[in-house]
Amino acid sequence: MSGLLIAVGVLLVILLLSTVYRVLSLIEVARKDENKRVGFSNTLNGFLFIVFFFVGFGLLAWYSGEATKDFLPEAASEHGVRTDYLFWVTTAITFVVFLLTHVVLFFAPYFFRFREDRRAHWYPHNDKLEILWTVVPAIVLTLLVVGGFKVWSDITAPAPADRVEVEIMGKQFNWQVRYAGKDKKIGKYDFRKIDATNSMGMDFTDPDNFDDFIPRDIHIPKGKNVLLKIRARDVLHSVFMPHFRVKMDAVPGMPTSFWFVPTKTTKEMREELSKDPNWQRIDPKTNEPKYKNFNYELACTEICGSGHFAMRMIIVVDDEAEFKKWNDEQEPWAKANNSLL
Secondary structure, X not given: OHHXXXXXXXXXXXXXXXXXXXXXXXXXXXXXXXXXXXXXXXXXHHHHHHHHHHHXXXXXXXXXXXXXXXXXXXXXXXXXXXXXXXXXXXXXXXXXXXXXXXXXXXXXXXXXXXXXXXXXXXXXXXXXXXXXXXXXXXXXXXXXHHHHHHHHHHHHOOOOOOEEEEEEEEEOOXXXXXXXXXXXXXXXXXXXXXXXXXXXXXXXXOHHHOOOEOOOOEEEEOOOEEEEEEEEOOOOEEEEEHHHOEEEEEEEOEXXXXXXXXXXXXXXXXXXXXXXXXXXXXXXXXXXXXXXXXXXXXXXXXXXXXXXXXXXXXXXXXXXXXXXXXXXXXXXXXXXXXXXX
């Protein structure tokens, strides 16, 4: 209701200003001076540019505050902290440039408007100024690109040997994941072996497949290197784990990978969010505070068909002991399905 009242109020102010402008314009026409080249409207339009500047940036500041309620929590991975830092540095730099250019854009029409007692200054060229506004942005952008490239190179480099491997396969319209069993090796796959039962196309000529298992949720250990081995079965998908700042396309016929280190268990993240007023709000679906139902998740960020919205999977971050217990309890897929083909 308050939003509607604000909208109505803004509309009334606009109508009032337009009416005043119309009245002043008619008065000016009635008092027309043949020797005067411009009228009051020139000054008024220039002034309205300044008003629009403050209204626009005021709304920007207000909306930015409102939007923080839906921001992601702090990154729950080591590289995610670096990614967020680069994001905010880039945002700050671009905002400063945006602000300065718009100060010039919206204030110049008023301060440099035409007046009868002033002549325009002809300023055609300045080599120093052109060099300055070319070199400075080039240096800043180079530093941003190099910083981003270094982070990207680290997370796409070969994963350390002491890693937990998780194979993720996207298909219309869900995800499937596979873990290595006691041998710590994920077996080979062959797309020609995909059928209604063997949906991941595990190749049982490779004995490493015999103890692999396919769980319903993704479990990963806190503080350990986690390697995601990503592929797609049909069309282009995209692995997105927002809380870990992980995103990598799943491309048919072209396996990709991404490794990272989780830093907060699901339980720790819920405890952390319980202190955040935004996460203490009641979720209308469950009638409980939002933090109690928090889960890490895997989503698809590549529109892949009519069921794209359903491609979501829960991720559970355990401490090392809990992960080992969960891992040991899993039954090999081949044994559960009596399939050694």
